[in-house]
Amino acid sequence: MRKFIAILILVSLGIMLFVIFSNKTSKDRFDKSLLSNSDRILEYLKEDYEGTINKIHDLQKIPEQVLELNNIIMQKLYSHEITDEEIKVLLKAQRELYDDELLEKNPIDVHLKKAKEEINKFKENNTKIIGYDIQKNNDVNNNNITFIKVVYYLNNVGPEGETFEEYVLVKVNELWKIKGWQKTEEFIVVGD
Numbered sequence: 001m002r003k004f005i006a007i008l009i010l011v012s013l014g015i016m017l018f019v020i021f022s023n024k025t026s027k028d029r030f031d032k033s034l035l036s037n038s039d040r041i042l043e044y045l046k047e048d049y050e051g052t053i054n055k056i057h058d059l060q061k062i063p064e065q066v067l068e069l070n071n072i073i074m075q076k077l078y079s080h081e082i083t084d085e086e087i088k089v090l091l092k093a094q095r096e097l098y099d100d101e102l103l104e105k106n107p108i109d110v111h112l113k114k115a116k117e118e119i120n121k122f123k124e125n126n127t128k129i130i131g132y133d134i135q136k137n138n139d140v141n142n143n144n145i146t147f148i149k150v151v152y153y154l155n156n157v158g159p160e161g162e163t164f165e166e167y168v169l170v171k172v173n174e175l176w177k178i179k180g181w182q183k184t185e186e187f188i189v190v191g192d
Contacts, residue, residue, distance in 0.1 A: 041072055045089050056096055060175040063146050064134055067167055070097050070178065071132045071150065077115065078122045078129050091115055099170055099177040128155045133189040144171045145179075149187055162186070 044052040059065040073094045076082060082090075091112055095103060106114075122128065135149040145168065152163040166184040169176045 039076070041069070041093070042076055042086060042090065045093055049089070049093075053093065053096055056093065057175060060097070060177070063137055063148060063169045063176040066097050066169060066176045066178060067134050067148055067150060070094060071129075071134070071152075074152075075129045075132075077119055078127070080123050080126075080128060082119070084116070087116060087119065088112065097178050099172065099179040102177075102179055126155075129153070130155050135187065135189050145169070146176075149184060149189075151187070151189060 041052075044055075056069060059069055073090050077087060077090055091108070095108065095111070098106075129152050131153040133151050133153075135151075137146055137148050147166055147168055149164065149166045152165070154161050154163065164184045164186055165181050167181040168179040170179045171177075
């Protein structure tokens, strides 16, 4: 009888541990899948906008993840396979990544108009963002501001095949936000 009770306790403990770790890994998989594919981010936003925004806020604890998510949104925006309604949803999510000062300077209606114009220009020129690399952040001097460079790879050949940008991110209430960006000179992305 004692063996039976001991086995029952061990089995119960095993099931309990499985449930705990299974929930944690499925949450981790969801967070990582936001950063894996531009189609997934749009699906998640359509299915559960508020829940996805909460996951986005979790990712904003690391500045490189903010840029990773921003780049995934940009890839989808410039994919030539997007409706006006999807553009609105993606821009609304992208604005979650922006600092309040940047949002004030770019009201949603102006942002939407400019984005649609640029998306149409990309479509007319048959240009797409096919990839990107984020320069590893080695700035440990200032905890509330960081500068990170990104190279975007376009489907164009020659000098127009790459675009180099430098982003400024600030830490606001423990979340990293994009304060601005500008084109920068060519650089080489250094790996880990």
